[in-house]
Amino acid sequence: MATVTAGEIRAATHEGLPRQQVVAFVIMVGALVAAPFFFYPVFLMKVLCFALFACAFNLLIGYVGLLSFGHAAYFGMGSYVAAHAAKVWGLPTELAILAGTAVAGVLGVVFGWLAIKRQGIYFAMITLALAQMVFFFSLQAPFTGGEDGIQSVPRGHLFGVIDLRSDLAMYFFVLAIFLMGFLFIYRVIHSPFGQVLKAIRENEARATSLGYRPDHYKLTAFVLSATLAGLAGATKAIVFQLASLTDVHWSMSGEVVLMTLVGGLGTVFGPVVGALTIVTMQNYLASFGAWVTVIQGVIFIVCVMAFRRGVIGEIANVLKKPL
Amino acid sequence: MFRKMLLASALALAIAAPASAQSPVRVKFGVLSDMSGIYADATGQGSVIAAQMAIEDFQASQKGIQAEVVGADHQNRPDVGSNVVRQWFDRENVDVVLDTPTSSVALAVSEVTRERNKVFLNSGAASSDLTGSACSPNTIHWTYDTWALANGTGGALVAEGGDTWFFLTADYAFGHALERDTSNFVTSKGGRVIGAVRTPFPSSDFSSFLLQAQASRAKVIGLANAGGDTINSIKQAGEFGITQGGQRLAGLLVFDTDIHSLGLRTAQGLVLTAPFYWDRDDATRAFAARYEQRHPRRLKPTYVHAGVYSSVMHYLKALEKTRSAADGAKMVAEMKAMPTDDPLFGKGEVRQDGRKIHPMYLYQVKTPAESRGAWDYNKLLRTIPAAEAFRPLRDGGCSLVRS
Numbered sequence: 001m002a003t004v005t006a007g008e009i010r011a012a013t014h015e016g017l018p019r020q021q022v023v024a025f026v027i028m029v030g031a032l033v034a035a036p037f038f039f040y041p042v043f044l045m046k047v048l049c050f051a052l053f054a055c056a057f058n059l060l061i062g063y064v065g066l067l068s069f070g071h072a073a074y075f076g077m078g079s080y081v082a083a084h085a086a087k088v089w090g091l092p093t094e095l096a097i098l099a100g101t102a103v104a105g106v107l108g109v110v111f112g113w114l115a116i117k118r119q120g121i122y123f124a125m126i127t128l129a130l131a132q133m134v135f136f137f138s139l140q141a142p143f144t145g146g147e148d149g150i151q152s153v154p155r156g157h158l159f160g161v162i163d164l165r166s167d168l169a170m171y172f173f174v175l176a177i178f179l180m181g182f183l184f185i186y187r188v189i190h191s192p193f194g195q196v197l198k199a200i201r202e203n204e205a206r207a208t209s210l211g212y213r214p215d216h217y218k219l220t221a222f223v224l225s226a227t228l229a230g231l232a233g234a235t236k237a238i239v240f241q242l243a244s245l246t247d248v249h250w251s252m253s254g255e256v257v258l259m260t261l262v263g264g265l266g267t268v269f270g271p272v273v274g275a276l277t278i279v280t281m282q283n284y285l286a287s288f289g290a291w292v293t294v295i296q297g298v299i300f301i302v303c304v305m306a307f308r309r310g311v312i313g314e315i316a317n318v319l320k321k322p323l
Numbered sequence: 324m325f326r327k328m329l330l331a332s333a334l335a336l337a338i339a340a341p342a343s344a345q346s347p348v349r350v351k352f353g354v355l356s357d358m359s360g361i362y363a364d365a366t367g368q369g370s371v372i373a374a375q376m377a378i379e380d381f382q383a384s385q386k387g388i389q390a391e392v393v394g395a396d397h398q399n400r401p402d403v404g405s406n407v408v409r410q411w412f413d414r415e416n417v418d419v420v421l422d423t424p425t426s427s428v429a430l431a432v433s434e435v436t437r438e439r440n441k442v443f444l445n446s447g448a449a450s451s452d453l454t455g456s457a458c459s460p461n462t463i464h465w466t467y468d469t470w471a472l473a474n475g476t477g478g479a480l481v482a483e484g485g486d487t488w489f490f491l492t493a494d495y496a497f498g499h500a501l502e503r504d505t506s507n508f509v510t511s512k513g514g515r516v517i518g519a520v521r522t523p524f525p526s527s528d529f530s531s532f533l534l535q536a537q538a539s540r541a542k543v544i545g546l547a548n549a550g551g552d553t554i555n556s557i558k559q560a561g562e563f564g565i566t567q568g569g570q571r572l573a574g575l576l577v578f579d580t581d582i583h584s585l586g587l588r589t590a591q592g593l594v595l596t597a598p599f600y601w602d603r604d605d606a607t608r609a610f611a612a613r614y615e616q617r618h619p620r621r622l623k624p625t626y627v628h629a630g631v632y633s634s635v636m637h638y639l640k641a642l643e644k645t646r647s648a649a650d651g652a653k654m655v656a657e658m659k660a661m662p663t664d665d666p667l668f669g670k671g672e673v674r675q676d677g678r679k680i681h682p683m684y685l686y687q688v689k690t691p692a693e694s695r696g697a698w699d700y701n702k703l704l705r706t707i708p709a710a711e712a713f714r715p716l717r718d719g720g721c722s723l724v725r726s
Binding site for chain 2: 145242244282
């Protein structure tokens with residue numbers, strides 16, 4: 001696990017935001033606002049959904065040190081429920097997304113409560129096992145449409161006014177969701193609550209001895225992470241008008257680990273860069289077919305061998321400032 | 324010198340004149356397929372070749388049609404597939420999407436195509452929902468569907484004497500549906516289903532299920548599964564010598580390329596339904612020979628490839644009339660209005676619900692002794708006439724069908 005850098009402690013203890021993070025945030029928002037006029041909006045929306053997913057995952061592994069290998073369950077359930085709510089129940093788009101998010105949160109409470117009773121590899125295996133059960137459920141349950149998934153989900157109107165069938169309108173809606181999620185996570189990890197999470201990551205026994213109850217904090221972090229993963233999944237279902245088994249498959253859990261590692265574990269901006277890298281590769285290398293996975297594997301190995309802190313982690317290390 | 328130049332330009336004008344009399348109609352085909360996964364041989368790159376052959380055989384450029392083919396891999400993932408197709412429509416001016424195996428991807432693509440008013444000519448996917456509950460004025464389902472396969476294998480095989488059945492069913496919605504549909508055909512033709520076993524999906528070990536099937540003494544063992552499950556179950560059935568023991572193995576979704584990679588020793592005796600087999604008549608043999616020449620690994624075409632060829636051919640015929648690919652629904656309406664006729668599927672029609680109609684054939688895979696050489700795999704058991712081969716128009720629940 002990454003250790004807390006001196007800068008991080010300073011940043012967290014000082015009042016106000018560290019300047020380099022503000023600068024990076026402004027650059028990111030500027031780029032994201034301008035991007036749809038230069039790049040294909042649907043592709044960018046995919047990046048944003050995965051970036052939010054990776055940020056949610058990073059909250060758990062980067063700041064609490066819990067490696068969940070079943071985050072696809074919350075992502076996928078979020079997308080199934082949102083798709084079902086929008087298509088079959090006819091809920092407005094924003095309510096459908098909230099429904100998906102809520103279900104993922106409830107799933108997070110149940111799974112988290114079970115999983116945090118164990119640590120390390122056992123924790124990872126329990127989350128994986130539970131996620132596989134969700135996959136099986138999604139394969140069999142009548143409302144998920146089995147391997148066909150839920151197709152032709154209506155994008156609907158935002159607040160009943162803005163037509164989301166326009167890719168540009170949809171993009172800014174997704175961007176708003178992403179930024180809310182991103183800022184929420186930022187707030188969480190820089191709050192006193194976040195400080196305790198990091199303390200637990202560094203030394204759980206010491207956190208206990210200081211009077212904190214690690215299980216409470218872990219469970220809360222787990223539920224937050226699952227909820228945000230569900231939000232990402234629900235948004236993705238509305239963007240692509242589709243919820244499918246891909247979203248709950250274990251390889252999705254693997255992909256989010258990869259994104260977070262490539263971008264930089266325990267950094268604020270890392271998962272965003274990681275998601276951008278991986279989704280871009282999947283998109284533009286698609287013509288290489290099976291080689292995409294091989295290339296991804298090689299990049300993963302290079303990452304682990306050469307720059308273990310990930311892209312943003314390495315930059316932060318050079319700058320000696322947290323990003 | 325000047326005179327020479329004048330002559331040359333006059334000559335150039337003379338050549339160019341007939342073509343410029345009518346400005347060329349542009350059309351771009353996008354082959355969305357499984358280029359690297361389990362269906363890559365049966366569909367994949369071969370579909371790009373088939374589409375190109377259709378354009379050349381139609382002599383599109385002489386008829387003032389400028390046609391282009393691009394291909395992409397959907398990795399059998401509906402989100403990847405719908406993303407590629409959106410990008411094609413929005414950024415790359417693709418007018419027609421071809422092939423697209425894997426039902427989940429096909430259903431997603433069909434929706435995007437309807438939304439953008441383009442054309443989707445599906446050859447590779449199985450789901451009969453494409454012309455049923457999910458039918459669309461922009462989609463034609465060309466080659467086969469689950470109903471036709473279940474009807475062919477389930478119904479026709481009973482007539483061939485296979486009247487007791489045991490199912491190996493992949494334990495998910497597709498498998499259940501396939502088992503249900505096939506059972507209905509079996510019982511409606513006077514056959515009996517004496518047992519079924521659900522196999523986990525996906526599975527690599529079918530031995531205990533196959534032993535149950537063997538012990539059931541059913542005359543036919545139906546494989547209600549697809550892709551890797553079908554290949555694995557056929558392989559292991561071969562190891563148990565099930566077909567040599569007198570039982571018949573009925574595969575529902577089996578391509579000639581699968582038999583090619585399994586080998587006759589393993590696949591012999593397997594019964595399957597197909598709309599096209601390369602060695603059926605002179606026209607199909609000629610097509611197969613030309614296709615084989617162009618295929619990098621010298622494979623014969625499957626029925627999916629034949630379907631891509633035939634659908635592109637028919638599309639171009641319609642385009643020659645309308646002379647604009649812009650309005651997808653109009654193109655499809657034109658294709659439905661014209662009867663189909665091509666060397667591979669013969670005469671047929673495209674129905675209101677988007678279903679292309681042609682005969683289906685029940686084949687049995689030859690034993691190594693019967694086979695006369697490479698790719699000589701199937702012998703014909705029975706022809707299912709076009710009128711009986713596909714689901715009746717009224718039973719599909721398609722909203723396009725006027726009652």
